[in-house]
Amino acid sequence: MEIKIxxxxxxxxxxxxxxxxxxxxxxxxxxxxxxxxxxxxxxxDLNADVAGVLSIAVAEGTTVAVGTVIGSIVEAAxxxxxxxxxxxxxxxxKLAEPASSPALxxxxxxxxxxxxxxxxxxxxxxxxxxxLFARIEERSKQPPASRPVTPPxxxxxxxxxxxxxxxxxxxxxVAAPAPPTVVQEARPxxxxxxxxxxxxxxxxxxxxxSPIRKRxxxxxxxxxxxxxxxxTFNEADLTRVKELRGxxxxxxxxxxxxxxxxxxxxxxxxxxxxxxxxxxxxxxxxDDIVLHNFYDIGIAIGGEKGLVxxxxxxxxxxxxxxxxxxIAAFSEKIKTNRLAIADLxxxxxxxxxxxxxxxxxxxxxLNPPQSAVLGMHAIQxxxxxxxxxxxxxxxxxxxxxxxxxLIDGREAVGFLKKVKEYIEExxxxxxxx
Amino acid sequence: xxxxxxxxxxxxxxxxGYVAAIRATQLGMKVAVVEKRAALGGVCLNEGCxxxxxxxxxxxxxxxxxxxFALHGINVSPPQLDLGAMMLRKDDVVKKLTDGIAYLFKxxxxxxxxxxxxxxxxxxxxxxxxxxxxxxxxxxxxLLDAPADTVTLTAARVLxxxxxxxxxxxxxxxxxxxxxxxxxxxxxxxxPEHLIVAGGGYIGLELGSVWRRLGVKVTVMEMLPQILPNxxxxxxxxLYRSLRKQGIQFKLGTRISGVRRIGSKAIVEFNDGTGSExxxxxxxxxxxxxxxxxxxxxxxxxxxVLDGQGRVAVDADYQTSVPxxxxxxxxxxxxxxxxKASEEGVVCVERMAGQHAEVEYDYIPGICYTWxxxxxxxxxxxxxxDAGIPYRSGRFNFAALGRARCMDESEGFVxxxxxxxxxxxxxxxxxxxxxxxxIAEGATVMSFGGTARDIALMCHAHPTLSEAIRxxxxxxxxxAIHA
Numbered sequence: 001m002e003i004k005i006x007x008x009x010x011x012x013x014x015x016x017x018x019x020x021x022x023x024x025x026x027x028x029x030x031x032x033x034x035x036x037x038x039x040x041x042x043x044x045d046l047n048a049d050v051a052g053v054l055s056i057a058v059a060e061g062t063t064v065a066v067g068t069v070i071g072s073i074v075e076a077a078x079x080x081x082x083x084x085x086x087x088x089x090x091x092x093x094k095l096a097e098p099a100s101s102p103a104l105x106x107x108x109x110x111x112x113x114x115x116x117x118x119x120x121x122x123x124x125x126x127x128x129x130x131x132l133f134a135r136i137e138e139r140s141k142q143p144p145a146s147r148p149v150t151p152p153x154x155x156x157x158x159x160x161x162x163x164x165x166x167x168x169x170x171x172x173x174v175a176a177p178a179p180p181t182v183v184q185e186a187r188p189x190x191x192x193x194x195x196x197x198x199x200x201x202x203x204x205x206x207x208x209x210s211p212i213r214k215r216x217x218x219x220x221x222x223x224x225x226x227x228x229x230x231x232t233f234n235e236a237d238l239t240r241v242k243e244l245r246g247x248x249x250x251x252x253x254x255x256x257x258x259x260x261x262x263x264x265x266x267x268x269x270x271x272x273x274x275x276x277x278x279x280x281x282x283x284x285x286x287d288d289i290v291l292h293n294f295y296d297i298g299i300a301i302g303g304e305k306g307l308v309x310x311x312x313x314x315x316x317x318x319x320x321x322x323x324x325x326x327i328a329a330f331s332e333k334i335k336t337n338r339l340a341i342a343d344l345x346x347x348x349x350x351x352x353x354x355x356x357x358x359x360x361x362x363x364x365x366l367n368p369p370q371s372a373v374l375g376m377h378a379i380q381x382x383x384x385x386x387x388x389x390x391x392x393x394x395x396x397x398x399x400x401x402x403x404x405x406l407i408d409g410r411e412a413v414g415f416l417k418k419v420k421e422y423i424e425e426x427x428x429x430x431x432x433x
Numbered sequence: 434x435x436x437x438x439x440x441x442x443x444x445x446x447x448x449x450g451y452v453a454a455i456r457a458t459q460l461g462m463k464v465a466v467v468e469k470r471a472a473l474g475g476v477c478l479n480e481g482c483x484x485x486x487x488x489x490x491x492x493x494x495x496x497x498x499x500x501x502f503a504l505h506g507i508n509v510s511p512p513q514l515d516l517g518a519m520m521l522r523k524d525d526v527v528k529k530l531t532d533g534i535a536y537l538f539k540x541x542x543x544x545x546x547x548x549x550x551x552x553x554x555x556x557x558x559x560x561x562x563x564x565x566x567x568x569x570x571x572x573x574x575x576l577l578d579a580p581a582d583t584v585t586l587t588a589a590r591v592l593x594x595x596x597x598x599x600x601x602x603x604x605x606x607x608x609x610x611x612x613x614x615x616x617x618x619x620x621x622x623x624x625p626e627h628l629i630v631a632g633g634g635y636i637g638l639e640l641g642s643v644w645r646r647l648g649v650k651v652t653v654m655e656m657l658p659q660i661l662p663n664x665x666x667x668x669x670x671x672l673y674r675s676l677r678k679q680g681i682q683f684k685l686g687t688r689i690s691g692v693r694r695i696g697s698k699a700i701v702e703f704n705d706g707t708g709s710e711x712x713x714x715x716x717x718x719x720x721x722x723x724x725x726x727x728x729x730x731x732x733x734x735x736x737x738v739l740d741g742q743g744r745v746a747v748d749a750d751y752q753t754s755v756p757x758x759x760x761x762x763x764x765x766x767x768x769x770x771x772x773k774a775s776e777e778g779v780v781c782v783e784r785m786a787g788q789h790a791e792v793e794y795d796y797i798p799g800i801c802y803t804w805x806x807x808x809x810x811x812x813x814x815x816x817x818x819d820a821g822i823p824y825r826s827g828r829f830n831f832a833a834l835g836r837a838r839c840m841d842e843s844e845g846f847v848x849x850x851x852x853x854x855x856x857x858x859x860x861x862x863x864x865x866x867x868x869x870x871x872i873a874e875g876a877t878v879m880s881f882g883g884t885a886r887d888i889a890l891m892c893h894a895h896p897t898l899s900e901a902i903r904x905x906x907x908x909x910x911x912x913a914i915h916a
Binding site for chain 2: 022023025026027028030051052094097098100102105106110124
């Protein structure tokens with residue numbers, strides 16, 4: 001049974017094999033998670049289709065094309081005679097290995113490092129824990145693409161480099177017999193290689209960007225460069241929404257099994273405002289303006305691997321509780337790596353809530369080809385004037401970033417003001433929707 | 434019935450099973466243990482390692498009081514044996530230790546099911562089913578067990594740790610009274626007049642020693658021309674001489690062909706190659722080996738494959754030919770030792786949890802608890818010769834060691850075998866006082882890939898028995914100080 005990188009979406013052509021959960025030769029049960037793959041859109045787990053013994057063909061950390069066979073499962077039924085454990089191990093082979101310790105051997109197995117990859121610096125060539133960590137550090141610096149092709153490259157193992165730090169440290173104390181200029185000529189290659197000198201180990205760490213991170217970076221830069229983005233601000237008084245939530249909390253929880261948050265109100269408010277300002281819900285395609293007669297609202301959710309923006313379809317037809325449930329379902333999918341490409345596609349407008357992290361004010365960035373994005377922020381009691389009196393009210397700053405090519409300032413400001421009004425007087429929303 | 438779905442079902446609560454169960458709960462698994470006996474701990478705790486060591490220590494003290502106190506200037510009237518009290522103490526030691534495991538089970542929330550287990554294939558969810566039949570009716574116990582006759586447990590993984598049982602002599606079945614296994618030989622109610630031990634391995638020699646020290650006439654019959662065939666030859670020969678000096682009689686190269694019972698006595702027919710002979714005795718301890726307990730578990734129905742020797746074939750994960758079914762300890766190849774089973778149990782469940790654990794079979798020590806004790810780790814001289822590995826040997830006799838002299842324990846020696854070129858320690862063999870504890874240094878040094886020179890350079894306290902190890906290491910390079 002071959003294990004292949006599956007088709008995960010139209011535009012996805014390659015994936016990073018991020019991690020094998022099972023080791024080569026391990027027995028796997030049906031549906032056991034085998035490995036994690038990362039594409040530029042999502043990460044997902046591949047599970048075993050059958051029970052058997054796993055054979056790994058592609059090492060983790062490798063980027064492979066969709067459809068590539070990365071391993072196979074040898075079904076147990078095919079080979080009833082299980083291989084025997086070797087209780088009388090190969091002494092002669094082991095004698096060739098440098099001396100280590102039980103804990104070190106365990107660590108080497110965990111990290112898939114063979115003893116001959118590590119240079120032992122202890123008594124009689126013994127491998128010490130420091131030797132192992134040095135090797136791990138070194139391995140992490142190798143570019144991932146070259147790793148599977150050239151396995152035993154050991155740049156830091158050549159005597160010149162290995163001895164450099166020790167002798168370099170002695171340098172100030174011991175007067176060098178050779179003229180200093182000569183030493184400087186001889187040394188640069190040893191000390192100033194691309195690897196940081198060993199004494200600087202740990203001051204910085206270099207790791208390859210994951211496909212998702214790369215994709216995020218590309219899209220953010222593109223949004224900046226290809227649109228005329230600017231941001232307008234307003235603020236909303238959440239007194240009424242808070243009251244409504246408070247009075248309906250128990251009831252809502254009982255009926256729908258989920259707590260009522262702020263997000264559904266904002267989704268609703270945006271949908272109503274979008275209806276009044278159709279350009280905010282539109283996009284530019286070449287020389288055309290595409291107006292959308294549907295309201296698919298992207299909700300930015302921060303995941304471990306980066307930000308993703310799953311889309312609420314036809315949000316105009318959703319009830320408050322349905323919106324709340326849909327967002328909870330997305331969060332769960334992100335946590336368990338089950339988000340599908342389809343969940344992320346389309347979207348006519350987005351909402352980003354920096355408030356959950358405590359942001360007071362920010363300028364969200366567009367998610368092209370969408371033309372606008374609403375930024376929500378933290379709710380804080382602030383002094384405001386009501387009926388000539390200074391009173392404390394739960395306030396939130398709102399930001400709308402928009403593509404000025406398509407949306408005029410008047411429309412943007414009007415849209416945001418509309419959202420503010422709906423939030424401040426949610427009854428209107430409820431009557432509408 | 435309480436919850437019956439588990440992450441792991443362990444069958445057998447011996448040193449392999451109970452240790453695996455505890456480790457598995459530490460790793461977050463929900464674990465059930467099925468055990469036939471009322472007491473946990475398996476053969477090791479109930480009728481093996483622990484009760485035999487309790488009796489070895491008691492009988493050793495008795496022999497010391499009788500034979501050696503006078504040498505130390507302690508005059509006592511000849512000590513009287515109270516065999517009943519000695520047995521009660523042994524039972525008490527066993528009970529304390531098995532209760533200790535029950536406590537550990539409670540502490541780790543391991544669910545215990547008493548009864549015999551039968552593998553019943555998979556349920557619709559793909560989990561293995563294990564049917565537990567309550568133990569056969571035994572007086573009042575039956576009342577407790579009656580309501581739940583059988584219970585079916587399910588789990589994604591099942592770990593078989595049923596261990597082994599004493600193998601009999603062909604054509605001479607155990608009868609529990611005259612022809613007995615180690616279990617009965619640990620609980621004789623009165624001293625036999627003449628005990629014949631069939632088998633010159635660890636078990637036979639240890640139990641033979643117990644009864645010999647208490648004054649019984651003991652004859653060991655061994656089919657091979659030597660005792661302890663897997664031990665280093667020099668060690669085995671030294672032990673052979675020492676045990677003979679203690680009064681144990683040996684008939685080597687001898688095959689027992691039949692046992693005739695006459696009342697509570699028996700006549701053993703044997704052939705030592707020169708013709709058939711007969712000898713009177715009242716107990717025959719058969720200790721010719723152990724065989725894995727694979728019967729009655731439902732192996733055939735499920736397709737669990739055995740190897741040529743009747744042991745369960747497993748892969749590096751200890752998984753059998755049936756995915757999700759694992760086996761460790763005496764069921765699988767390797768020496769039948771409690772500590773080997775425990776080691777495999779831990780490694781097996783750690784690998785289930787995705788850890789890269791491995792049993793390092795090269796560094797598992799083996800011990801024969803006679804007096805002097807014999808202990809070894811690594812290769813014997815014979816094995817190194819066979820494998821063509823160049824080595825040097827260093828040896829030091831306890832007779833030249835201050836502490837051993839003080840203890841009046843001057844028999845035996847330490848032998849260290851090191852690689853000719855790398856000086857890596859390949860084997861440590863000890864016969865002498867407390868060899869069982871001394872061998873730990875050998876196992877440690879070998880695990881760390883140490884050399885004879887390493888041992889020689891480590892300071893050993895004076896006066897201790899451990900100095901013999903250092904001197905033997907020095908002797909590898911012919912630099913021993915006291916030899």
